[in-house]
Amino acid sequence: MAQPTTSVPLLDINRDNRPHREEFIEAITAVLDSGRFLFGPDVVELENEIAQYSQAENAVGCASGSDALLLALMALNIGPGDEVIVPSFTFFASVSCIVRLGATPVFVDICPDTFNVDPECIANAITPQTKAIIPVHLFGQCAQIDRICQIAAENDIPVIEDAAQAIGAAYHSRPAGSWGLVGCFSFYPTKNLGGMGDGGMMTSNDAAIADRLRLLAGHGMRPRYYHQAVGINSRLDTFQAAVLRIKFRHLNDAVKSRAKIAERYMRMLKDAGLVGPDQIVLPTVDENAFHVWNQFSIRVIGGRRDALKAHLSENGVGSEIYYPVPMHQQECFRDIKHDRNALVETERASLEILNLPIFPSMTSSEQEIVVDTIRNYYAAGAKAGEKAAA
Numbered sequence: 001m002a003q004p005t006t007s008v009p010l011l012d013i014n015r016d017n018r019p020h021r022e023e024f025i026e027a028i029t030a031v032l033d034s035g036r037f038l039f040g041p042d043v044v045e046l047e048n049e050i051a052q053y054s055q056a057e058n059a060v061g062c063a064s065g066s067d068a069l070l071l072a073l074m075a076l077n078i079g080p081g082d083e084v085i086v087p088s089f090t091f092f093a094s095v096s097c098i099v100r101l102g103a104t105p106v107f108v109d110i111c112p113d114t115f116n117v118d119p120e121c122i123a124n125a126i127t128p129q130t131k132a133i134i135p136v137h138l139f140g141q142c143a144q145i146d147r148i149c150q151i152a153a154e155n156d157i158p159v160i161e162d163a164a165q166a167i168g169a170a171y172h173s174r175p176a177g178s179w180g181l182v183g184c185f186s187f188y189p190t191k192n193l194g195g196m197g198d199g200g201m202m203t204s205n206d207a208a209i210a211d212r213l214r215l216l217a218g219h220g221m222r223p224r225y226y227h228q229a230v231g232i233n234s235r236l237d238t239f240q241a242a243v244l245r246i247k248f249r250h251l252n253d254a255v256k257s258r259a260k261i262a263e264r265y266m267r268m269l270k271d272a273g274l275v276g277p278d279q280i281v282l283p284t285v286d287e288n289a290f291h292v293w294n295q296f297s298i299r300v301i302g303g304r305r306d307a308l309k310a311h312l313s314e315n316g317v318g319s320e321i322y323y324p325v326p327m328h329q330q331e332c333f334r335d336i337k338h339d340r341n342a343l344v345e346t347e348r349a350s351l352e353i354l355n356l357p358i359f360p361s362m363t364s365s366e367q368e369i370v371v372d373t374i375r376n377y378y379a380a381g382a383k384a385g386e387k388a389a390a
């Protein structure tokens with residue numbers, strides 16, 4: 001096997017950050033000198049900026065996207081005996097928040113084209129015990145949130161948007177995080193607005209809920225040392241907020257770069273003759289969605305996904321599987337009842353999906369390497385096939 005001469009990482013956070021290094025150092029130094037490591041002015045400013053950006057009246061910082069989801073369910077008093085509808089094809093944190101509170105996740109399937117939760121599956125899963133619906137805006141594209149909110153409203157059930165991967169995304173021009181009762185964002189370093197550590201935020205157009213979220217994120221304490229509720233300690237610290245405010249100023253440019261890379265992938269993969277029902281299926285953009293491309297997710301048909309991933313890896317090209325094991329198949333959720341026949345698209349997606357490198361500073365020559373490496377895989381396969389047929 002020839003040694004890889006070039007390599008393309010799945011993402012390169014250092015390269016994305018490098019142009020803003022001086023700005024980061026200045027902001028971090030200012031926080032250091034202020035001594036206000038918690039509750040500093042940058043936290044309030046970032047909350048205001050995210051609220052405005054997401055067209056939400058209120059935003060409350062917290063320690064992570066996972067905590068944002070947990071706090072949203074806590075604010076709704078969700079607990080044992082309650083059901084929460086959630087897609088199985090998501091990251092663990094969309095589901096762990098439900099189980100942690102003693103409630104029951106009800107897993108629903110996805111639409112095969114967008115990988116996002118299927119609204120009709122949500123409608124069919126509603127019972128008198130349903131206390132919340134958590135649609136996930138996966139990979140940077142909104143689920144059909146208008147239809148989901150309509151179904152929820154007809155049944156008087158609150159919607160908690162898991163917008164961890166989708167800051168800046170929109171549906172019918174209305175931003176992710178402004179549709180549901182609460183929008184949950186993550187500032188994990190690989191997210192579109194990524195910090196230098198953990199961080200999260202909750203948005204809401206309901207002032208009473210926002211107030212409740214803030215209370216619960218601060219030990220349920222109000223006033224000082226008087227505890228109204230059994231809250232948790234979940235804060236966004238000032239260093240993170242200061243760094244995130246700088247990244248926020250560059251967020252729209254970063255999204256534009258991601259969109260350009262995604263368009264180029266589509267064209268290059270098509271031009272290379274790799275797109276088709278027995279090779280690669282490109283990601284679908286919902287015509288009503290503004291996609292922010294946190295991931296570029298292809299399907300590899302014919303049971304060849306893992307072999308293609310290995311081939312990319314051998315040739316120095318990063319790729320990842322989001323997600324290889326759906327939540328209904330996780331060891332820790334084995335006791336949760338589910339109807340496997342109703343999760344067919346979820347299981348198929350977990351076997352076919354492959355996420356290719358995408359990050360704002362990725363170059364077109366890096367993309368060429370990715371596509372050439374994929375092309376080589378299929379060309380070698382075709383030769384092996386010819387040999388086998390001979």
Ligand SMILES: *Cc1c(COP(=O)(O)O)cnc(C)c1O
Pocket residue numbers: 064065066067090091093094136162164165185186187188198199200
């Ligand atoms: C990243 C992510 C989370 C959790 O966010 P953290 O900040 O890492 O806790 C939740 N849901 C989804 C879909 C995510 O991608």
